Each structure stands twice: as C-alpha cells, then as structure tokens.
Amino acid sequence: MTSLDASAKTLLELHVPGNPVVLPTVWDAWSADIAVAAGFSGLTLGSHPVADSIGRTDGEGMTFDELLTRVAQVTASVQVPVSVDIESGYGLEPLQLIDGLLAAGAVGLNIEDTVHSQGKRLRSPQEHADLVRGLREAADAADVHVVINARTDLFLRQDGDASDRVDRAIARLALAAEAGADVLYPVGRHPDADLRRLATELPRPINAIAQPNTPTKSHLADLGVARISFGPFLQRTLGAEATTLLAAWK
Template sequence: MDIATRATTLLELHHTGTTLVLPNVWDAWSARAVADAGFAALSIGSHPLADSRGQGDNEDMTLDDALDGVRRICSAVPDVPVTADMEAGYGADPAELVERLLEAGAVGLNIEDTVHSEGGRLRSVAEHAEYIGGLRQASDAAGVDLVVNARTDAFIKKDLFEDPVAEAITRLLACEEAGARCTYPVGAPDAESLQRLLDALSGPVNVIANPRKGSAAGSLEDLQSMGVHRVTFGPLLQKELAPDLAALVAPWK
C-alpha cells in the first residue's frame, strides 16, 4: 500500500460513523503486536516514543530522533496507516515537517499549541491556526490526505483561562477553518465539557483514554454514544503495561 493510499485510508477511518481507536505504540515490536490484534491504524505517542529511547517528552528529542522512531515503526507495519505525535513541530516549518514525516512513512500527525522548546509558551489562536494551515497546504501540495490533528492544551493550562472549554472551542474552530482534519482537546475534564466541544466543532474530535480505566467522559461505549470520532491512549498504554511486566519477572529475581 503506497503512502497516498494509506493516508486516504486513515482519513476515511475518521468518517465511518463509528469510533476509531488508535492505540499509541512506541517501537516496532509494540506496533506489530497492536496491528496483529486487529487494529486498522496506529498512533505513535511522543511520550512513549521518547521513553523507549531513554529521552524525555516535551521536545527533549530532536526532530531527527522522533523521525527515526517513526520510520522504524512505519517500516514494521507497512500496510497499516500510522499517525505520529510531533509535539509542536520540533522547530520545523510546516513544509519541512510534512515532507520529512511523509518520507518516514507516517500519514497523520498531532501538533499541539504548547511550544516546549520555547519555555512552554502557548501559541496564540492565530499562530497555532497558521501552523496547522501550513501543514494542510503542504500535504495538499504533496497530493496526500495527511490527517492533521490539531491539539490544544487549553485544559492543561486551564489557570490561564476563565472558561477553558470556550478557549478550547475558539482555538479548535480556528484550526478547523485552517484545514485540520481532526481536533484534540487534550484533558477535557468531563462528559459535559466534551459534549460542548462536540456540539461546537464540525469535524472529528480526538479523546484520550486509559485502556484499563476509560476516559474522563466514560467508557468506550459512553464515548461512542456521544459521537466521539477518535480515541487515543497517549502514554497510558505503555504506563499500564509496566506493572504487568514487573509482576511477570518479579518471581524470577
């Protein structure tokens, strides 16, 4: 399956009328294991990828580091569409990021509005939307349906805003208008907040969940009934596996 076909497949999976679950993987082994479990597409989380490399999240990796991991994972599952968390872009301009990401084999990406390499500042609404628009323009120019997932940290930085839900809506509407194919209000605290977001946004919305415990808005069934389009696990799949691994090996010490 060529990269354009994988990209179109990933985009279509966001519009099937059912909730798309994209488990977050971090290396070739975890990618093959999740693909073998029957998932049609995968996500790469920056946090678990960085952990697998002995590096930190929040752009402690360089763009070269991140793309090395992306390339290894995509090569391990060549017929499975993969989207990758690229944090705030690792300082790359949108055209460079799209070109290099596609070369590495990924057909989607998350981009957040917190720029950790610049002291953790939050991009303005217009600045974030402009970056998202640049990514969409570059992917259109390449003839690939790259799934740009625009993330906002309005809930994580909630103390900055009187109404974090309203701020998230403002930011994500601007990103949708700029060409985002999915939006990601990470940390939406409850079902009521999530429903406000779903009602206000026109495109697919991504929700983070814990594979053992569900999401802040409920179980997978709850999210499906609300009309959530996409679920990812962030670093939580890797985190939940650690106690199981420790328990498995502990009797042998």
C-alpha cells in the first residue's frame, strides 16, 4: 500500500454517519497549519477561498495548475489527508485531474455538476455519474482509492420545482454513488427533515456545509451527517474579524 493510498483510506474511514468528521475548508499552508494545530484530522481546500486568496474568482476563474500549486503547498506543510474542490473539472479529462491531484499530494476531491466553462449549465444526472465513474477508474489505475465527494448544486441553483427537488437530488446522487462516489454532497442549507431524509435515503455518507461560528456539529450528527465542511465561510468569518481589528487602527 502506498502512502497516498493509506492516507486516502484514512480519510474515507473518518466518514461516519452520526459521528461526522469536520474537515475545515482551508486555502493555503497558513490556514491549513492553524486547522491542524487546532486538532483536526483532515482538511479540504475550497475553490472559492483558494481563488480569493490568489485574486481569482470562484467558478473556475483560476486554472487547475494554479489550484494545484496551492494544494502542493498545503500537503507539504501538514501531515493529514487533504481533499480538494476541483469545481466541475476545469474541462479536463478524469486522468488529468487524478494525476494532478495525486502529484500534489491530495487524496480526495469534490466534483460539482455545474459546468462553469459551458455557461454554468447543469450536467444531466447520467453525465455527472459518468464523470464520477471516469474519476474512479483513473484513481483505480493509480492504485489510490481517492475519496470522491460527488456534489449536486440543485439546491444552490434552486433548480426546477421545489416540491420534488429532494427526490431529484436523491436520484442524481444515487447514480453518482453507483458510479463510484464515496461521499455525496447536496450542497446548501436544508430544513432538518430534508437533511435527515437525504442522510437516510442516500446510499453513501453525506457532506453538509456549516457556518464555523455556529455550533451545529451535534445537531448535524443527530441528522445522520457524516462529513462537515465550511465552504467559503471560515475565510469570510476570519476576514470579518480582521476587518473589526483593523478598524480600530484607522
């Protein structure tokens, strides 16, 4: 077993429904070091905070190579598993994405179903599943069980009628699970009943997003969540605190 594969399996084992792993969403070596020093056992790099940190925009305003530069800096600085938000894949083939991530030391990824390079269209459920399958096959070929977190933006986009949105999200993410996803990410803020249903009916552990200044871990655990991340909110919370500190020096 390679060290990368061992790290990937460690990351996967942290995903326990009802006892969620918190993966602070970081953007550089500094923020990663802070999170690890605080006692967290894994990290995720978010596309939005990474893009903000290098003067780019979210939605693939940075290149995959720019993202990988940050990933390599983080993995060189910390000794915990690192997952990376690769947005919708930057128009690259699965093999390119997996090879780039592994070369930079990452062992997990988030993949979205919004295609930023094509007018932000939503991939069909099968198209998204096919991409997940390609990523799984590329990871298998590299002998590393990269932890694939398949994300849907149905809720963020408020796509279609709200009355059957949870049904459509479950159907879409179930296809991704069949294709090889390890974790499923119906990104957005959900009523408790909807989140419990997603956690109960989906065939893989689910990821929920949280505000870092809101103590919701136990609540999300009770709903069956297996993974918690912060998206851009940790960076925004720290930014607001810095603004308050600096205001006193005007």
